[in-house]
Amino acid sequence: MSKSINRRDFIKTSVLAGAGTLLVPKVVLGHPAVREKVRLGFIGTGMRGQWVLWLAAKRPDVEITSICDIDEGMIASALKILKDSGKPEPRVYNNGDEDFRNMVANEDLDGVYIATPWEWHHPMSMAAMNNGINVGTEVPAALTVNDCWDLVNTSEQTGKFCMIMENVCYRRDVIAVLNMVRQGLFGELLHLQCGYQHDLRHVKFNDGKQPYGGGVEFGEKGFSEAKWRTLHSVNRNGDLYPTHGVGPVSTMLNINRGNRFVHLTSTATKSRGLHKYIVDQAGTDHPNAKVKFKLGDIVTTVIKCANGETVVVSHDTNSPRPYSLNFRVQGTDGLWMVDNDSIYIEGVSPEPHRWESAQPFLEKYDHPLWKRFEDQAAGSGHGGMDFFIVRAYIESLKRNVPPPIDVYDAVSMSVISPLSEQSIANRSSLVEFPDFTRGKWKTNARIFGLNDEF
Amino acid sequence: MSKSINRRDFIKTSVLAGAGTLLVPKVVLGHPAVREKVRLGFIGTGMRGQWVLWLAAKRPDVEITSICDIDEGMIASALKILKDSGKPEPRVYNNGDEDFRNMVANEDLDGVYIATPWEWHHPMSMAAMNNGINVGTEVPAALTVNDCWDLVNTSEQTGKFCMIMENVCYRRDVIAVLNMVRQGLFGELLHLQCGYQHDLRHVKFNDGKQPYGGGVEFGEKGFSEAKWRTLHSVNRNGDLYPTHGVGPVSTMLNINRGNRFVHLTSTATKSRGLHKYIVDQAGTDHPNAKVKFKLGDIVTTVIKCANGETVVVSHDTNSPRPYSLNFRVQGTDGLWMVDNDSIYIEGVSPEPHRWESAQPFLEKYDHPLWKRFEDQAAGSGHGGMDFFIVRAYIESLKRNVPPPIDVYDAVSMSVISPLSEQSIANRSSLVEFPDFTRGKWKTNARIFGLNDEF
Numbered sequence: 001m002s003k004s005i006n007r008r009d010f011i012k013t014s015v016l017a018g019a020g021t022l023l024v025p026k027v028v029l030g031h032p033a034v035r036e037k038v039r040l041g042f043i044g045t046g047m048r049g050q051w052v053l054w055l056a057a058k059r060p061d062v063e064i065t066s067i068c069d070i071d072e073g074m075i076a077s078a079l080k081i082l083k084d085s086g087k088p089e090p091r092v093y094n095n096g097d098e099d100f101r102n103m104v105a106n107e108d109l110d111g112v113y114i115a116t117p118w119e120w121h122h123p124m125s126m127a128a129m130n131n132g133i134n135v136g137t138e139v140p141a142a143l144t145v146n147d148c149w150d151l152v153n154t155s156e157q158t159g160k161f162c163m164i165m166e167n168v169c170y171r172r173d174v175i176a177v178l179n180m181v182r183q184g185l186f187g188e189l190l191h192l193q194c195g196y197q198h199d200l201r202h203v204k205f206n207d208g209k210q211p212y213g214g215g216v217e218f219g220e221k222g223f224s225e226a227k228w229r230t231l232h233s234v235n236r237n238g239d240l241y242p243t244h245g246v247g248p249v250s251t252m253l254n255i256n257r258g259n260r261f262v263h264l265t266s267t268a269t270k271s272r273g274l275h276k277y278i279v280d281q282a283g284t285d286h287p288n289a290k291v292k293f294k295l296g297d298i299v300t301t302v303i304k305c306a307n308g309e310t311v312v313v314s315h316d317t318n319s320p321r322p323y324s325l326n327f328r329v330q331g332t333d334g335l336w337m338v339d340n341d342s343i344y345i346e347g348v349s350p351e352p353h354r355w356e357s358a359q360p361f362l363e364k365y366d367h368p369l370w371k372r373f374e375d376q377a378a379g380s381g382h383g384g385m386d387f388f389i390v391r392a393y394i395e396s397l398k399r400n401v402p403p404p405i406d407v408y409d410a411v412s413m414s415v416i417s418p419l420s421e422q423s424i425a426n427r428s429s430l431v432e433f434p435d436f437t438r439g440k441w442k443t444n445a446r447i448f449g450l451n452d453e454f
Numbered sequence: 455m456s457k458s459i460n461r462r463d464f465i466k467t468s469v470l471a472g473a474g475t476l477l478v479p480k481v482v483l484g485h486p487a488v489r490e491k492v493r494l495g496f497i498g499t500g501m502r503g504q505w506v507l508w509l510a511a512k513r514p515d516v517e518i519t520s521i522c523d524i525d526e527g528m529i530a531s532a533l534k535i536l537k538d539s540g541k542p543e544p545r546v547y548n549n550g551d552e553d554f555r556n557m558v559a560n561e562d563l564d565g566v567y568i569a570t571p572w573e574w575h576h577p578m579s580m581a582a583m584n585n586g587i588n589v590g591t592e593v594p595a596a597l598t599v600n601d602c603w604d605l606v607n608t609s610e611q612t613g614k615f616c617m618i619m620e621n622v623c624y625r626r627d628v629i630a631v632l633n634m635v636r637q638g639l640f641g642e643l644l645h646l647q648c649g650y651q652h653d654l655r656h657v658k659f660n661d662g663k664q665p666y667g668g669g670v671e672f673g674e675k676g677f678s679e680a681k682w683r684t685l686h687s688v689n690r691n692g693d694l695y696p697t698h699g700v701g702p703v704s705t706m707l708n709i710n711r712g713n714r715f716v717h718l719t720s721t722a723t724k725s726r727g728l729h730k731y732i733v734d735q736a737g738t739d740h741p742n743a744k745v746k747f748k749l750g751d752i753v754t755t756v757i758k759c760a761n762g763e764t765v766v767v768s769h770d771t772n773s774p775r776p777y778s779l780n781f782r783v784q785g786t787d788g789l790w791m792v793d794n795d796s797i798y799i800e801g802v803s804p805e806p807h808r809w810e811s812a813q814p815f816l817e818k819y820d821h822p823l824w825k826r827f828e829d830q831a832a833g834s835g836h837g838g839m840d841f842f843i844v845r846a847y848i849e850s851l852k853r854n855v856p857p858p859i860d861v862y863d864a865v866s867m868s869v870i871s872p873l874s875e876q877s878i879a880n881r882s883s884l885v886e887f888p889d890f891t892r893g894k895w896k897t898n899a900r901i902f903g904l905n906d907e908f
Contacts (some may be wrong), residue, residue, distance in 0.1 A: 187730075190773065191752040192722045199807060248687050265719040265882050267643045270762030276641075298645040298784065300766055302754050304882065308724025312754055312766070313753040319644065319802035320788055324806050330752065332726050334774055344775035351812050353653060428719050428758065430883050 031453075033398040040394075041109045041133075042090075042387065043065040043100045043124050044116035044343075045078035046069060047224055048138060048213055052113060053078055053383055056391050057085035066107045068100045069092035100124050104131040108368030110397045117228040122147040129160040136163045136393040136403075139243040140414035145434060147213060148411035152436050156406040162402035163393055164410035166247035168325065169448065170388035173358070174248045175367040177329055177336055178449055180346040181252045183365070185345060186236040189253060194245025195314030198337075201277045204230040204317075216278045216288050225305035230274075233295040237268050238421030239315040240326075243413040244327050247313055247405070252329060256401040256408040261311075262305045266420035269297025273318030293318075301420050306441075313416065336361075368452035405446045413438045463699035485851060485907075487852040494848075495520040495563045495587075496544075497578050499532035501665055501678055502592060505835055506567060507532055508711040508842050511539035516848060520561045522547035522554045546852045554578050558585040564676035564851045565590060567619075571682040572767045576601040583614040584746075590617045590847040593697040599888060602865035602872075606890045609861040617847055617857035618864035619702035623778065623902065624842035627812070628702045629821040631783055631790055632903055635706045637819070638735040642786030643707060645780035648699025650769030670732045670742050679767075684728075687749040691722050692875030693769040696747065697782075699779050700860070703765055706783060710862040711898040715765075715887040719755045719875035722750025727772030747772075755874050760895075767867055767870065790815075821907035846908040858902045865890045 038061065042053055045067050056062045064082060067090050075094055082090060093103040097125040104112065104127045111134040114124045122142040124133045129151075141164045142148045155162045164255045168174060180186060203225050207215030209225035217333050218230035232240050274293045276284060314326050327338040334345035342355035349356045369388060370377070377384030396403040412433070419431045437444065477633075492515065496507055499521050508518045511725060518536060521544050523529045529548055536544060539661040558581045565588040567580065568578045576596040579589045595618050596602045609616045634640060661669030665678035672684035686694050707713050730748045732740060753769040768780050781792040789797035796809035803810045823842060824831070830837030832906050849858040866887070873885045891898065 031694075032619070045840045188726055189728065191754075263881060265721070265756065265884075267719070267756045267758050267764050269764045271640055272644065276786055297786075298764060300645075300756050300764055301755060302719065302721045302882065304721050308750075310721050310752060310754055316645075316784075319784065319786060320807070321784070324800050330753075330770075330773065330775070331732055333771060337793065339791065344774070344776050353774070355776050361530050389765075427717060428756065428884050430881055451848075 007365045012079065014221050015207045031399040031401050034400045035110070036062050037063055038110040038394055039063045039065050039108060041068065041103055041107055041112045042078070043068045043103065043112050043114045044075045044120070045140075046071070046115065047067040049113070049115035050074070050077055050081055052386065052390060053117060054081050054085070055380055055386055056113070056394070057087050059394065061398065063087075064090050065109065066091040066093060066103050068103045070094065070097060070099075084115055091388045092244075101127050104133055109133045111393065113393070114138060117144060117233070122150065125162050127149055127153055127160045129154045129162060132158065132159050132160060132371070134163075134397060135204070136165050137209065137410070138165050139247075140164075140241070140417060141410035142414050144418050145291075147416060148415045148436065149434070150409055151411055154280040161396070161403050162407040162410055163396065163405055164243065164247075164413065164415065165389050165393065166405055167389040168406060169247045169251055169384060170368070170369070170385040170392075171248070172370050172385070173338070173362050174327065175370065175449055176362045177252050178248070178328075179365040179367050180336070180361065181329065183329075185333070185348075185361075185365070187333030189309050189329070189331045191310050191312075191330045191453075192249045192252065193312040193314075193326055193328035195316065196241045197310075197316040197321060197324045197326055198245050199320055200317040202274065204233060204274065205277065207279075216282045216286060218288070227400055233274060233293050233318070234291060235294055236301075237294045237296055237420055238266060238417055239299045239301050239313055240417055241315060241317070242301070242313055242416040242420075244301040245327070245335055246311070246413045246416060247263070248327070250409060250413060251448045252307055253309055253311070253362050255305070255309075255412055256437055256441045256445060257446050259309075260308045260435060260441045261303050261412055262304050262306050262438070263430050263432050264301050264416065264419055264423060265428050265430055266301040266423040267301055267428045268299045268415075268424050271296050271318070273297045294439055296424070299405055299420060299424070301416065301423075303416075357423045367449060369449065369454070372452040388454070393396050395454040402447065404454060406447065408441075430442060485640050485855050486851040488752050488854045489564070489852055491515050491517055492564040492848055492851040493517045493519050493562060494904055495522065495557055495561055495566045496535070497533070497557065497568045498524045498574070498592075499528045499855060500569065503567070503569035504535055505529055506569060506809075506844060508535050508539070508566070509743045509834055509840055510547075510848070511536055511541050514850065515691050515852060517541075518544050519563065520545040520547060520557050522557045523550060524548065529580065532746045542655070555581050558582045558587055561765070563587045565847065566766060567847070568592060572686070573597060573682075576604065579605055579616050582607055583608045584612060588614050588617075588851060590619050591864070592619050593701075594618075594695070594871060595864035596868050598721045599842045599869060602890060604870045605861055605865055605890070606867040615850070615857050616861040617850065617859055618697065618866055618867065619843050619847065620697050620859055620863075621836055621839040621865065622698045622844040623701045623705055623859060624823070624839040624846075625702070625837060626820070626824050626839070627816050628781065628793070629824065629903055630816045631781075632702070632705050633819040634790070634815065634823050635783065635785075637786070639815075640783060640789065641787030643783070643785045644765050645764050645766075645782070645784045646706065647701045647766040647768075647780055648703045648839070649766075649770065649780035650695045650777060650778055651768055651770040651778045653773060653777070654771040655727065658687060658728065658771075659731065659735075665788060670736045670740060672742070687747050687772070688745060689730060689748055690875055691725075691750055691753075691756050691878050692720060693753045693767055694871055694872055695769060695771070695875075696767055696870040697754070699767055699776065700765070701863070701872060702730050702781070704863060704867060705902045707759055707761070707763055707765070708900060709759070709866055710895045711900050712895065713761045713763075713890060714761050714891070714895045715866055716758050716760050716875055716887050717884050718755050718870065719882050719884055720753055720755040720767060720877040721882045722753045724879050725750050725772070727751045731772075751877070753874060753878070755870065755877075755902065757870075823908070828907040842908070849908040858908060860901065863894075
């Protein structure tokens with residue numbers, strides 16, 4: 001567990017000297033790699049962490065020198081993944097909840113990847129940045145407004161970045177639509193919809209042995225996400241998981257770079273689905289049938305942007321339904337809607353006021369990144385988008401440039417959860433977004449999806 | 455223009471004596487007609503009025519004894535419709551804006567049908583009820599909260615009803631879905647969506663001669679709806695036209711009969727579409743290119759109901775797009791969505807979490823009214839739904855029973871416009887719905903679509 005102080009200090013110093021460069025986004029085209037390999041530490045090697053570990057381990061330019069988890073079974077699985085990938089055995093930090101602090105203090109890392117329960121993303125990101133290590137964190141980056149500010153302030157003070165690993169920004173259809181937006185196909189944007197509509201009942205409850213379904217246990221008796229994620233449904237009422245929808249929408253609306261979220265209102269339905277699931281599966285006598293879930297089954301949030309656009313965000317995880325991220329992108333010339341896989345563009349679509357299939361548009365506007373990396377992305381998880389988000393993180397580290405989804409994006413997406421909770425607690429009253437860029441959104445340039453680099 | 459005072463007073467007295475019966479909704483099954491024919495007056499014989507006049511004139515149980523309009527051309531068209539239908543020539547009230555008052559004072563009518571510019575619906579409905587005449591008014595019934603109260607108070611005081619002619623309640627798919635809701639297919643309702651997404655640019659602007667398109671004139675230089683409707687887009691920012699979506703949703707949610715709308719928030723996008731249309735069609739030098747339109751292109755309203763459901767209402771009339779009323783009906787067991795013409799019901803749909811076509815469900819749950827009147831409804835306008843709404847109005851008059859969509863429905867739908875304007879004017883702040891039933895919503899029974907009568 002030796003620590004290469006010299007190398008570490010060198011990087012820290014050089015980065016701080018160039019902090020202006022790091023924090024002022026700019027086109028990264030043509031930035032050469034400043035290091036051939038990056039040293040990564042993995043904090044959290046549960047189901048999601050293992051998947052990303054497997055992806056990262058396939059790359060010859062990645063060294064995974066340490067991993068951290070509190071669950072011996074998960075660590076064993078992670079070690080096997082690395083062994084099977086032909087990677088050297090990493091140092092293991094498994095000494096309880098706070099051992100990640102030893103890892104970021106002792107290890108000479110270019111970056112950490114964090115895939116732990118939501119409430120740990122903030123303290124782990126903070127600890128990493130404060131030890132001179134860049135961060136790639138799973139969503140959401142933080143759960144409170146104060147913790148969002150913490151991340152911004154710490155990133156600015158340390159010169160380390162905090163990238164949120166919002167993979168849906170790279171979903172093939174979504175980034176093709178971003179391409180359409182930027183080429184003006186929809187005209188001036190007016191209204192976007194998105195959300196997280198995913199029946200998570202089999203994720204929130206299981207039998208304590210398998211990750212998905214088979215029982216109605218959660219918390220201490222649950223396994224994997226049911227161990228912790230379900231408690232958020234017990235204790236919170238708001239949009240608990242906005243980033244898969246809002247991430248892509250933010251890139252299309254140039255949030256934090258020419259635009260920003262100004263205010264929102266959130267409205268929740270009653271809570272029925274989780275209790276019903278328990279009773280339907282295990283009867284009214286099961287102890288969990290007494291649990292009161294605070295989370296409304298469907299939460300609708302409406303955001304107003306500085307440039308006059310509106311965004312509707314749906315959160316819908318307690319009910320039986322087909323999966324959908326609810327995307328709609330509408331401008332003065334037409335719109336795309338994901339649920340009917342259709343587009344209508346005035347003057348382009350053959351029949352007035354009639355939908356046409358989105359597929360030819362998605363092919364025509366396929367993003368340069370997908371054209372370049374299509375073969376590598378195949379089979380990399382979540383329809384290929386995991387390949388791109390992991391690659392973007394690693395390439396940012398290698399080139400020592402700001403990531404394409406930065407700390408301002410991390411917090412402007414994540415803060416929707418606490419703001420929506422606040423709105424719902426006050427009967428859908430208006431809640432203002434903090435301006436985490438402190439005015440820089442007015443002049444910041446775009447950083448995401450600019451070319452085929454990352 | 456003689457007035458049968460005796461008959462009129464008889465009806466008025468008998469109705470007032472039975473006011474409790476009239477105002478307490480109950481199942482109308484088996485109510486016999488108390489009169490074989492109804493005498494109708496038509497106020498407003500523009501495009502919409504003529505259509506309904508043509509429908510009503512086909513019925514042997516309808517006498518159209520008077521019509522009222524300020525436009526000689528429209529009156530001439532209406533007279534021709536009646537003549538072609540073999541109906542006697544009605545008395546004509548055409549002496550300016552206020553001549554409708556003479557009509558309702560002088561004529562012996564069972565009901566009036568009102569199809570005038572929106573701002574006239576309230577004073578005309580008031581005048582009719584105050585003269586002992588029942589009302590069927592086009593949507594919306596009123597434009598302000600006070601005017602909504604006026605209608606309620608006047609209906610209660612006079613014992614006359616005020617039916618809002620919300621035809622979409624009878625749309626074949628919509629009333630089939632109501633049937634599904636009532637048979638419990640979706641489980642307990644949680645979340646509904648609806649709206650008015652209709653590119654009205656060719657309605658809001660024309661050449662002053664034809665009703666649809668051909669120019670960018672409106673107001674005094676416009677024709678038909680462009681003469682008056684467009685001014686609402688100049689002067690108001692809110693959901694100007696909520697009832698086509700909210701009407702059906704109200705029947706599904708039992709609004710005013712076991713449930714009610716409690717509060718809403720509304721958020722509007724910037725206003726771009728109407729100005730752009732003028733400039734695109736007629737250039738920046740056209741005088742109308744200087745007009746500032748207050749109406750945001752897309753207005754999103756979120757309503758919370760007393761029983762914990764939420765409703766999202768979209769208003770989207772300034773942009774190129776396919777027509778859609780945006781329906782979604784979601785409960786604890788599954789959902790229907792109109793835009794992809796699909797349904798998913800847990801335990802019923804063959805594949806977990808996969809949509810199936812809504813068509814077999816729409817056929818299976820076809821409403822008894824449609825089964826009975828399918829042949830007559832065909833060709834009657836707006837996919838047959840105009841047949842049912844006109845029939846419901848006339849049957850209510852003939853049987854002397856409350857209509858299936860009453861004054862409380864008229865105002866709880868219509869009031870969304872002024873409330874949404876208020877919310878938008880205060881940056882999407884929360885606005886409370888008045889309880890127009892004064893608590894009776896808790897015990898009122900359902901009145902709409904109960905059987906195959908009307």
